[in-house]
Amino acid sequence: MPSTAQLSQEQRVVLASILQARLVDLERTRESELQGQSQVESARRTLLQDADDASQRSGDHEVEGTASDIHSGEFNAISDALQRIHRPDYGLCIDCQVEIPFARLLLEPQALRCAACQTLHEGKSLP
Numbered sequence: 001m002p003s004t005a006q007l008s009q010e011q012r013v014v015l016a017s018i019l020q021a022r023l024v025d026l027e028r029t030r031e032s033e034l035q036g037q038s039q040v041e042s043a044r045r046t047l048l049q050d051a052d053d054a055s056q057r058s059g060d061h062e063v064e065g066t067a068s069d070i071h072s073g074e075f076n077a078i079s080d081a082l083q084r085i086h087r088p089d090y091g092l093c094i095d096c097q098v099e100i101p102f103a104r105l106l107l108e109p110q111a112l113r114c115a116a117c118q119t120l121h122e123g124k125s126l127p
Contacts, residue, residue: 005091005099012085015109019082022109026075074110081110093117 007015084090091100095117104111113121 004088007091019109077110
């Protein structure tokens with residue numbers, strides 16, 4: 001089994017630029033969702049709104065919170081990938097140590113697993 005990914009320096013630069021661009025997009029999305037307010041201010045604003053629409057607003061707030069959690073998780077995964085990108089093990093599956101294809105990394109440069117191991121990790125059966 002290989003111990004280092006066979007990604008070229010040019011491929012790593014391309015992947016790093018994709019990751020950086022995604023971080024910028026996530027930051028912009030987060031800022032627009034919060035409308036320039038901190039998460040605490042946003043939650044406070046929601047709580048202070050009219051009680052007439054409390055159930056609808058509660059549902060909206062739950063959706064916003066879930067989206068925020070997803071963005072936070074993706075932000076962390078991308079940040080971690082940027083820290084790993086120049087290490088020899090970047091691009092190797094953390095489960096089977098097989099090289100993750102460059103085409104997969106182009107789509108998901110923060111990927112930790114090859115497609116087969118990711119499928120197993122998610123509890124799905126292979127075709």
